[in-house]
Amino acid sequence: MMFCRLQSRTYFPGSGCDCLNAAYALVVNFFLFSTGCDSFISGSCGLTHFLQATLLKACLQLPLLFLILYGPHEVTVRVCLCPFISLIMVSIVKAAVGGLMDVCRANNHLRGFLHNHLKIFAAGMKTYEIPPDYSNVVLPAKPKLKFLNKVPNLKKAKKEMKKLRDIQGPAKAANAFTVGQYAIVAMGGGYLHWGHFEMMRLTINRKMDARTTFARWRVNAPYKPVTRKGLGQRMGGGKGAIDHYVTPVRYGRLIVELGGKVELGEVESVLTEVAKKLPFPAKVMSREDLEALKRVHADMEQNNQNPWTFKQIVQGNMLGIRKVLSPFDLHNHGRFTGKFHLPARV
Incomplete structure (x- = not known):
């Protein structure tokens, strides 16, 4: 097998570079030679004895032939390589350097080795978002949610009828933000029991950071009585006794409002967990999301291309529809x- 001589360097003792550093310099120089570069990287004087031995071990794994000639006053290092190996020299050098990095990483020498000998310069363009101003x-x-009573403090408890209109239609109160930035918004009607209040209070108070976040109730404590008769009773006998109290909620009402020096991504998971456990559909929204939802409904009414809307049909009393509609529908x-809310109805 014929070998071709690639580089030859002569180093004199006392010049600060020994044969190991010379071998390292020749390997790097050969890499530059195989890639078409003309510059030469000289040996470094800062390698420790451990790195010198590790470097020589990694270099000896290459298909290179190091000829180290010791003279009386000088040391000559020559690197020889077979002609056909020059085509894959880039991959071989990369593998050798990777093995050397693994060895150095295991012995806590990676940082110094990379900073001193393998400096990789990278340039890129990054865009950083400006943090919000709090x-x-x-x-x-x-800052935490306060405890709400299970039973209202009344002198005499009075029974009430169902009054389903309490959960029908849009909310007329607590449908806009006051001091917070994020809230749980009801997307349908329903009743909140005392257990739902405790679930929301415990979940939010445990998982929120009281140093940067505060929470406020936007619904009242349970005040509407619900009666129930015991099992095994015959029909009649009047209205049953009060069993528990609930809070009626309509569409668009804010349940819990959060604010402070916090972004939506930090509290969204907690609010979503609470919203899934409510007895009616609910959604986590910010101030911007609630305003965008209102703009969408206004845009649907303004840019509607269908002339046969519900309002036009009812005003024209088409097919005598007025006799089957209630004042609530009108x-x-x-x-x-x-x-239930129909979001697609204009």
């Missing part, structure tokens, strides 16, 4: 069916 946010003295233009 200078105007004032945290209250008690007032809300058919956008609600009981406690």
